Amino acid sequence: MFLLAVSVPFTTLLFARGSFSLPSADDWAQLSKSLGGRLLQATPLAAPCFSVVNGRNSTVDTQACAAVQAGYTVPDFRSPRFPAYMLPQWETCQRAEEKCLLDASNPSNPLATSGVCQQGSISEYYVVVSGAEDVQTAFAFSAKTGVRLSIKASGHDYKGRSSSKGSLNLWTRNLTSLAYTPNFTPEGGDKSYERTITMGAGVPFEDLYAFADQNNLTVIGGYHQTISPSGGWVMGGGHSVLSPVYGLGVDRVLQFKIVTPDGEYRTANEFQNKDLFWALRGGGGSTFGVVIESTMLVEPRFKLQVASFNFAKTSTNYQPFLKLIVDESYTWGTEGWGGHMGPTNLINVNPLLTTEQAIESLKNATAYVQAQNGTIVIEELPSWQAFFTKYVTSAEASVGVENTLLSRLIPTNLFTSETGRTTLTNAMVQMVDQYGINPYIVVGTPFLFKGPANATSVTPAWRNALWQIGGHSTWQFNATVPEIRTQFQIASNITQLLRDITPGSGAYFNEGDVYEVNHEESYWGVNYPALLAIKKKYDPNSLLECWQCVGWKGAQDPRYDCYLSLSN
Numbered sequence: 001m002f003l004l005a006v007s008v009p010f011t012t013l014l015f016a017r018g019s020f021s022l023p024s025a026d027d028w029a030q031l032s033k034s035l036g037g038r039l040l041q042a043t044p045l046a047a048p049c050f051s052v053v054n055g056r057n058s059t060v061d062t063q064a065c066a067a068v069q070a071g072y073t074v075p076d077f078r079s080p081r082f083p084a085y086m087l088p089q090w091e092t093c094q095r096a097e098e099k100c101l102l103d104a105s106n107p108s109n110p111l112a113t114s115g116v117c118q119q120g121s122i123s124e125y126y127v128v129v130s131g132a133e134d135v136q137t138a139f140a141f142s143a144k145t146g147v148r149l150s151i152k153a154s155g156h157d158y159k160g161r162s163s164s165k166g167s168l169n170l171w172t173r174n175l176t177s178l179a180y181t182p183n184f185t186p187e188g189g190d191k192s193y194e195r196t197i198t199m200g201a202g203v204p205f206e207d208l209y210a211f212a213d214q215n216n217l218t219v220i221g222g223y224h225q226t227i228s229p230s231g232g233w234v235m236g237g238g239h240s241v242l243s244p245v246y247g248l249g250v251d252r253v254l255q256f257k258i259v260t261p262d263g264e265y266r267t268a269n270e271f272q273n274k275d276l277f278w279a280l281r282g283g284g285g286s287t288f289g290v291v292i293e294s295t296m297l298v299e300p301r302f303k304l305q306v307a308s309f310n311f312a313k314t315s316t317n318y319q320p321f322l323k324l325i326v327d328e329s330y331t332w333g334t335e336g337w338g339g340h341m342g343p344t345n346l347i348n349v350n351p352l353l354t355t356e357q358a359i360e361s362l363k364n365a366t367a368y369v370q371a372q373n374g375t376i377v378i379e380e381l382p383s384w385q386a387f388f389t390k391y392v393t394s395a396e397a398s399v400g401v402e403n404t405l406l407s408r409l410i411p412t413n414l415f416t417s418e419t420g421r422t423t424l425t426n427a428m429v430q431m432v433d434q435y436g437i438n439p440y441i442v443v444g445t446p447f448l449f450k451g452p453a454n455a456t457s458v459t460p461a462w463r464n465a466l467w468q469i470g471g472h473s474t475w476q477f478n479a480t481v482p483e484i485r486t487q488f489q490i491a492s493n494i495t496q497l498l499r500d501i502t503p504g505s506g507a508y509f510n511e512g513d514v515y516e517v518n519h520e521e522s523y524w525g526v527n528y529p530a531l532l533a534i535k536k537k538y539d540p541n542s543l544l545e546c547w548q549c550v551g552w553k554g555a556q557d558p559r560y561d562c563y564l565s566l567s568n
Contacts, residue, residue, distance in 0.1 A: 023145040028125075031141050038128045043119070044091060044100035045084045046072075050117035053100075058117075069107040073400035079154055079204060079226040082171050083122050086226070086399040088477075090160040092120040093562035094484060101477040104401040112477055121160065121562045123150060123169035129201075130174065135259040135290045138170055142543050148559055149544060151286045153202055153228035158405045159514050161232070161286045161546035165562050170290055172231065175200030177293065178208065180215045184295060186255045189271035193254055198295040201230040213385035218299040220246045223340070224396045230256075230294040232285030236510035237458045239444035239468065241338040241349050242384070247449035250281035250456040252297040260289040261539035279534040279550075282458030283524070284509050287549040288538060301383050302351055305358040307337075308391065309365060310345035311374025318343035318432065323425045324368055325441070330415040333447045333466050335361055340395070341441040343432060344374075347391055348443065355380045402484075403474040406491040407511040408498035409445065409465035423501050430497060431471060435490055442468040459525040461506030468508055469498055485564050488514060492566060512548075515566050519548040 023031075032039045047053045048064035071077025078084035085091050092099035100117035103109035127138050142149050150169045152162040163169075177200040184196035195217060199208060206225035212218060219229075220242045227233050229249065238249020246252070255269040256277065266289075268277040279288055311317070325341055332348075335357075339348030346365070350358055359366075359378055369376050381387050414420035428439040445465045471494055473487040495513040499505075507516065509523040520528045528550070535551040545551060547560060555563060 022147055023141075027141070027145055031137070034137050035127060035134060038130060038134060039125060040082070040128060041125055042083045042122055044117055044122055045078075045081060046100050046102050046113075047117050049102065049113045050100065050115075051113075052116040054117065054119050060113075065113075069102065072102050072107040073104055073398065075224070075226040075396075075399050076206075078399055080173060082126055082128075082152070082169075082173070085155040085157070085163060086397075087158065087160075087403060088400060089402045089404075089484070090155075090157065090163045091122050093118070093165055094481065094564050095562055097481060098562075099477075101402075102400075103477050104398075105476075107400075119165070121163045121165045123164065123167050126152075126169035126171050128174055129170050129172045129290070132257075132259050132265040132292050135170060135292070136263050136265065138168060139259065139261055139263050139543060142168065143541060150546070151231075151290055151544075153231040154204060154226050156224065156227045157232060158511055159547050160563070161549065164546075164559055167559070172200075172290065172292075173202040173228070175202040175292060176207070178203060178211050180211070180217070181295075184254065186269035186271055186295075187267045189269065191270075193297060195298050195300070196254060196295050197298050198255075198293055199230055200293050201291045202228055203230065204228055209385055209388055212298055213301065213383055216301045218242075218301050218384045219296070220249070220252055220299070223392055225393055226399075229296070230291050232510060234294065234296070235280050235283065235285040235288075235291070237282055237462065237508055238510075239442065239508065241340065241442075241444055242351065243444045243449065244333060244338040244447040245336050245351055245449065246299065247446045247451055248456070248458065248462065249296070250458055251446060251449060251451045253281060253294055254297060255295040256280050257292045257294070258289040259292065261541070261543040265292075275534050276538060278455070278457055279531055281456040282509075282527070283531045283534070284549050286546040287535060287544050287551060289544070304381050304384065304387050305350040305353050305355055306377070306379055306381050306387055306391065307339075307346065307348045307350075307358065307362055307365075308377040309362075309369045309374060311369050311372035313344045317372055319425075319429050321365075321368060321372075322428050322439075323421075324365060326415065326421045326425050326428075328364060329443070329466060330412070332361065333412075333415075333443070336448060337361070338443045341443065342438050343428075347395060349387060397472075401474060402477065402479070403472045404488055404491050404514055405470055405472055405511050406495045406498075406513045407442075407468050407470040407508050408495060408502055409459075409461045409505050409507060410467040410469055410498075411461070411464055411502055411505050412447070412466045413464075414501070415466055427497055427501050428469070431494055435494055437471040437473060437490065437494060440470040440472065442470060444468060457524065457527045457531055458509075459506035459523055459527070461504075461525060465505065468511070470511055481564065485566060488564060489566055491515075492517075514547075514563075516548060519552075523548075524550070 048061035098118035150167040234249035336352035
């Protein structure tokens with residue numbers, strides 16, 4: 001059991017602040033008993049630093065506060081603590097300005113703790129899920145009382161779907177089983193797969209990568225140590241810098257074990273519950289059920305060519321570099337490169353080339369970066385784990401910092417004509433010059449991977465895209481509602497700029513604009529009607545609903561009162 005720093009058994013605080021409006025006190029007491037003490041109550045992560053918490057005077061806990069301040073921007077501090085979300089605006093009720101935040105740039109800043117600490121959008125009550133039975137109990141409780149549910153694993157959700165004010169949260173972070181199977185046959189099937197890992201829903205990538213490396217294996221996975229692969233990452237698509245060669249997460253998952261909202265514990269794979277399996281391979285998390293474990297294909301350990309370039313930015317030298325990487329990227333794609341790039345940097349990997357071939361492939365980029373007195377490294381590393389340890393943990397997205405993400409899948413056809421390349425380059429320069437937002441280029445689409453047609457439910461735009469362009473818009477802990485709204489609006493404006501140059505494309509469900517204007521088309525395209533039908537089959541009473549998920553009824557639902565409206 002992980003340290004639950006600001007959580008206590010449900011029975012201790014059952015009547016301390018009241019409960020949800022629908023269940024009775026007896027209902028809550030019975031739920032607590034049924035769950036064997038795994039129903040807990042949460043207060044915000046930073047609560048020990050405040051003298052007023054949820055409207056009551058509180059004694060500042062100096063020791064606990066110091067621990068929170070020290071770990072406020074540390075992924076491995078936030079991950080095992082239920083009230084902590086990697087993007088702290090999803091701990092707040094943004095519209096009502098209810099929050100309990102520290103200053104990420106200086107967590108000891110007394111200005112942050114001079115006010116009051118409020119619950120925000122953090123669930124007051126949550127279940128530390130230990131297995132399928134806990135989830136079934138929670139679903140039955142929701143069906144009986146009307147309490148809405150939310151689901152959290154790692155808290156890496158850019159759209160706030162894993163937090164919801166007034167909800168009962170199902171926290172799967174403690175489902176940490178790991179098992180390697182050299183030959184795996186999906187349940188009910190007669191087809192065997194070589195090399196798989198089965199993992200609990202709470203396993204973070206850092207543990208999965210280490211486990212795989214110990215077994216001489218390679219996992220195709222995400223770019224942050226504390227993302228949980230079995231949850232929203234894989235169900236939303238799951239891109240990787242190895243995806244150009246090996247496919248998306250949804251291309252590699254072979255089986256889910258999941259509790260669906262109708263209360264059934266199901267195995268979904270290519271042989272049973274096939275419609276659900278298809279939906280889970282791209283239809284998104286927090287809507288079809290609660291995953292308990294998943295099984296994914298892995299590869300033998302292999303060597304990687306790694307290229308790391310960066311140079312100091314000036315007002316004029318970043319535009320030619322953007323043009324250069326646009327001009328080179330189609331060829332790089334055919335050679336198997338994946339990675340992350342920006343106006344003055346790239347960190348790319350290639351599992352197919354030799355070091356000599358990598359040097360030749362990147363010679364134009366090398367010459368440009370050298371001319372800017374930049375830093376250039378092209379090297380071979382023995383494994384993904386070696387790359388992850390050396391490069392990723394220092395370059396992954398920051399946590400504890402308020403920011404929103406935007407993204408758009410960029411079709412290959414933009415790279416195959418001079419007009420298309422110019423259009424794309426100009427759009428990225430506009431992002432920088434007009435909005436002050438650096439394009440964050442993810443080369444993580446399944447460009448070379450050829451899987452069975454229609455085997456997954458992600459938007460088909462993934463299959464004919466070369467890049468994903470994203471960007472971060474940020475604000476401070478004490479930003480006002482109008483200031484926060486402005487940053488969300490900037491993200492939406494840039495997303496529209498990218499939509500305008502990519503008609504008919506789509507976006508990554510896990511990293512799209514929070515206020516995506518046509519989310520059904522952008523995230524799923526032609527697959528949405530079938531996904532909606534499957535949703536209704538397994539969740540006929542809509543026990544699960546989340547922001548812009550399959551079956552979403554719209555922002556007017558009271559459960560979304562903490563989200564801002566960009567129209568006012």
